[in-house]
Amino acid sequence: MKKYGDLIKKSLFTILMLSIYLVGQSIPIPLHGISFQIGSEFSMQNLLSLTTGGVFSSATLFSLGMGPYMTVSILISIILFANRDRASQFSHEQRGMIQVRGIFVLSFLQSIPLAYNLQTTVTSQAIKMNYFLVFSMTIICLVAGGLLISWIASINSKYGLGGPFIMILPGIITGVTRSISANYTSVIMIASRLVILIIVTIIFVFITTGLYTTEYHVDIQRIGIDRRSKDAYYAFRILIAGTMPLMFATSFMYLPSYIMQLLDWKNDFILSFFQLTSLRGIIVYGIIIYILGIIFSFVNIMPEQIAQDLKESSDYIVGVNPGHDSQRYITRRVFVFAILGSLYLATVVITPLLIGYWTGNEIYTNFSNYFAMLFVLISILDTVRQDIDFLYYKDNYSLFNIKLKGGR
Template identity: 30%
Template sequence: MEVGRQLIIPVVNLNSATAVLAKNRALQFFAYATGGQMNAPTLLSLGVAPYMTAKIIWSIVSMVDQEATRHLTERTQNLIQRGLTLLFAIAQAIQMAVMISKTMKPIKLLTEFDSTIILITVLVAGAMLVVHLTDLNIERGIGGAVLLILPTVIQNLPNMLENGVNTSDHFIFTVRSSIFLVVATLLFLVVTLFIYRGERRIEVQRTGIINTYGKSYLPIRVLPGGAMPFMFSMSIFVLPTYLRHESIDGGAFANYLVNTLFSYHTLSGILTYCVVVCLLGYGFGYMNFQPVETAKTLKESGDYIFDVAPGRDTERYLTSRLMRMIFVGNCFLVLVTAVPLIIGLYKPGYGNLSFFFSGLFILITILDNIFDQVNALYLKGQYELV
């Protein structure tokens, strides 16, 4: 992944393309969270974003129309997901090509249009190569798809802190600010690890299993959506601003709304950003736990929750418990998101802590997943016969 992110596509003027891409800080932050490289056009500039987006869209479709998707073979589902990944990769490649269209350089026997086609083709090919690497790691490695995001997040954490979404947002390192940063980071790590591992355990009666060693339970995490709200919140929040910069002008009133409601430098904009994070928290949390499918699985296996009827009642019970946990988790996400941004309104540069903590949270979830898998592999052969 790291080698592929350094292979420059030689159909553009590198200095000019880098200068153009550097202006879109929000797009770069999104690339940091999805294993991409938006500082320059490279083979793996798109990262894992097309793959992750396709997985999310397919999960939503599967939840909406479970009867239709259940009858599809695994091969057919994989082909559909690959097709969606290809479409999203083409869309993102075209977006990047449009952004740096004025930096294309004609090569011998090739026109600027030919160079643009080559750029889009290489970007899409790189995205599909990432899909292949992801499949290999899921099958034979550890960490799953998110492992490919790890190098980018680690490498760009300092950049998230030092340079904000706007070019004027810089965190200045002084003795006082450095001490504040260390204390805030340590506090954030302790609280995040505690909350991320927190879960509500619902006891389940297993009718087909006699277990004398402990009770069976169904866990619902405080943060069932994991780091996904942070990964996608920025790209959604800055979309209106990006469209305006691309000469899609809706008039003075529309520009006023964009400047007010979609800015990190106004209270209403911070509130809008928090709303986006919360909505993504509910969406990803519901999608990851899937109470409807869980209730159906319990009913089909003959298992049940004590004092709750199988079927619809179990579904409503699980949904209500899930919504409560997501609400608690969203309160934490809003706290992490809003407090640094509000401080940044009065102390320039401190708003970058919001993006720094978001990247740190993504890093924690990835490492926690890797540690759990390594620990499971280690303990797999440590049990003695009883």
């Protein structure tokens, strides 16, 4: 048991955090009733709710989910990595304070339209109370829940498995099962359609897992090390952007509706560009995913910084001059994989939407949600796998495990 000690401890800690998270989603906000009947149809609100681990249809302590934490974390990473010199001036405590303040502000902004939409869950006794008081209490509870979720995610990143984003795992699993149940009678109960769904799912999981885990190696010559050494390389994944384009595209598509709710104003023409029931909305959604995929690829892999780090360490890419040539070499390769990866993700998500639009059959539309959730699920499980592999080899690695003859 000792050699698996860290793995067991971190696994149990993550299970505890997930349990607390699920309990928090069951605690109703005062003066509100609670209902977990989330719509199974495909919509941006449902997809946003599932990808952030929120429960937008019920007034619970954790209704906001991981949305504020995820958005602020990614935005801070983009800003800091875009200006490494400026980022180096911030201490760990200062970054943490900036993150907490950002989460507070974003939780407050997101809680306003959510509290407005949750008016239908107010209890009969609360209806007789002052509306502003009930509305304010709802916002306070939602913001407090958003901050608590952020704390849970942060400590799981330090003491558990799967990083902070594993907190959305229950929501992702719920989304996958709900997409299947939404088409139960039309797909599951018909043997031929069920077989097709199983085959397509297996193919999708196989291809996506392969693309997500496959790495491209750039051979590096390190000073004093034989250039034939297979350990001297810089690696990045084929799907460089990961799931961030999908999560941000969902938020971006929901943004106009969110702003209109804040302003108590509605424009159907503008909304048509961000609704997946229209062809223009589907096309816009695909374009946003594609563009964000390229952007986040260069956020995750920064050619300029890599070239600079190689130059400062006196290392270089085999067959490429240090400095500008190395930066251009890496940029070209990242750009190629960014285009291919973004195209794959956009195609996976919008193909069912286009088929559903042209056929007028919502069954196909719902499967866009299904494949999007599977993609995110693969990403989360791969992160957990990496953590488990690291802990396993760490717990079983011994630098001096050879007992010399005659030694004690």
